[in-house]
Amino acid sequence: MLSKTAEYALRAVIYIAQKGTEDSKLGIREIAEGIDSPPSFTAKILQSLTRNNKVVSSVRGPNGGFYLSDKARKLPVRAVLEAVNEEGLFSACLLGLKECSEARPCPMHQQFAPIRKQLKQVFDNTTIQQLVNEGNKGRFFLSH
Amino acid sequence: MLSKTAEYALRAVIYIAQKGTEDSKLGIREIAEGIDSPPSFTAKILQSLTRNNKVVSSVRGPNGGFYLSDKARKLPVRAVLEAVNEEGLFSACLLGLKECSEARPCPMHQQFAPIRKQLKQVFDNTTIQQLVNEGNKGRFFLSH
DNA sequence: CTAATTAAGGATATTCATATCTTTTATTTC
């Protein structure tokens, strides 16, 4: 469904938003451990999230690390997928056909259209903060 | 969303059902050309569809090739994904978490559950023949 | 200013999906 990159990105952002603040930032090791992901690879992904888009904030040096601004917490979850170029999910043809469109629909288009629409809605209308609240209910990620 | 393997599998099955019959089977080259896919790779995928599952029928030798039995045409589209081991789509956690379940939902679980359910319904309740009928409306694949 | 810390960046390695090629087997036609 999603690439590993997108999965780690989402998990990392939720984790950082959940456990980090501007005063108490999270290091890459803690994040990777918390979301059970490879540290170096996760670091690369976080670079995309701090650069391209402005989802995650970071500071180098002692007491440095990653955190999410209040503004970032209000971003739609979709912003995370944007940052890692995973937006094909919302537009690509299910059968992988270039020509597929509303005007020239592939055999699965009509059936799939409403699903894609819902998918879009979820990622557009859910904020990162909302996911954090969800996550806190289930206390999903490792704390330590 | 889907792997290339799954995309080619779906396209191939629809194409074969659309243009082939037991009396007039389709060769791998025609299929690959028709659905715009690499011939050898498509051949491998069709092997999965003739073996593991019994979606596609095949005959070797002169006038041999691939076709779909009437029975196969009534199979749910899901059977194609089964044959190529792409069923994770219906069960895997969106965030890639092993522990995720109704009892212990990840932060996106509640939002994603109805989408996954719909996805499942589409693949379960749509038959291959229905897709062929859809496809015939739009005459999507190359004919020659 | 120096040393320590931590993310950023660049280069490289590994793995798996994707893709190709060759040989074998089954089937048909003559």
Added chain:
DNA sequence: GAAATAAAAGATATGAATATCCTTAATTAG
């Protein structure tokens, strides 16, 4: 039975996603 045809099967190659490592730059504390 021999030759031709076409899929099955096996071996191998390629490429992109995944993953690691090493160096650089920024920041802080002393």
